[in-house]
Amino acid sequence: MPSVFDQLGGRPKMDAVHRRFYDKVYAHPWLGRFFEDVDQDFIERHQGDFMSGALGGPHRYRGMPPKHAHRHMLITAELFALRHELLRQSIAEEGIPAEAARRWLKVDAAFAAAIVKGSVGECVPRYPDEGVVSHPRPAAGARRSCPHARAHARRHA
Numbered sequence: 001m002p003s004v005f006d007q008l009g010g011r012p013k014m015d016a017v018h019r020r021f022y023d024k025v026y027a028h029p030w031l032g033r034f035f036e037d038v039d040q041d042f043i044e045r046h047q048g049d050f051m052s053g054a055l056g057g058p059h060r061y062r063g064m065p066p067k068h069a070h071r072h073m074l075i076t077a078e079l080f081a082l083r084h085e086l087l088r089q090s091i092a093e094e095g096i097p098a099e100a101a102r103r104w105l106k107v108d109a110a111f112a113a114a115i116v117k118g119s120v121g122e123c124v125p126r127y128p129d130e131g132v133v134s135h136p137r138p139a140a141g142a143r144r145s146c147p148h149a150r151a152h153a154r155r156h157a
Contacts, residue, residue, distance in 0.1 A: 003056025004107065007100035011052060018044045018051075021090035031083060033135040034073060054107055067114040071124045074134035080112050 008014060022044050025031045035043065046063060053059035063069060087108060091101045117123060123132040 004100050004103040005052060005055040005057030008055070008096045008104065011048065011057065013094065013096065014051060014055075014057075015044065015048050017087075017090050017094045017096065018047050020093055021087050022047075024086045024090060025083065028082075028086070029138045030079065030135060031086070034075075034133060051104075051107075055104060065114070066111050070115040072126045072130065072132055073115075074117055074120050074123055074132060075115050076118070077112070077116050078137070080116050084108060084112075 005011075005014070008017075022035075022040050026035055026040055046061075049060040050063065053061050084105070088101075088105055091104060096104070120132050120134055123134070125131060
């Protein structure tokens with residue numbers, strides 16, 4: 001059976017999904033708060049490198065395992081489910097074949113066990129002078145002005 005990476009159309013198609021996905025994440029009033037100081041192009045490449053290997057493509061990722069990379073963040077089950085839904089939407093909008101989409105989402109869901117936490121007490125700062133990253137769910141109807149909107153417009157023009 002071909003890898004998910006091959007089924008979805010390789011790195012160009014994966015990158016298109018990640019572009020669409022992170023546009024949604026950065027614009028989201030809750031999820032976007034976790035990425036305020038992270039360059040979107042960087043995180044798209046980083047996630048692409050990670051997921052390439054996770055989905056059977058080339059192994060280029062050189063970062064920390066998910067559990068360690070997210071240990072300083074309070075990522076609740078609700079927050080993870082929201083993120084997972086935005087990924088599902090992005091995969092569908094890019095026209096990824098159904099079987100590849102199903103397998104990609106299954107791999108993605110498996111990472112919840114490594115990063116979802118029930119309370120701030122389960123978080124561990126990465127560095128001695130750094131706190132825990134935790135953002136409460138915004139009030140219903142809250143909007144987020146994306147600080148990267150101009151970069152998005154240039155990139156997608």
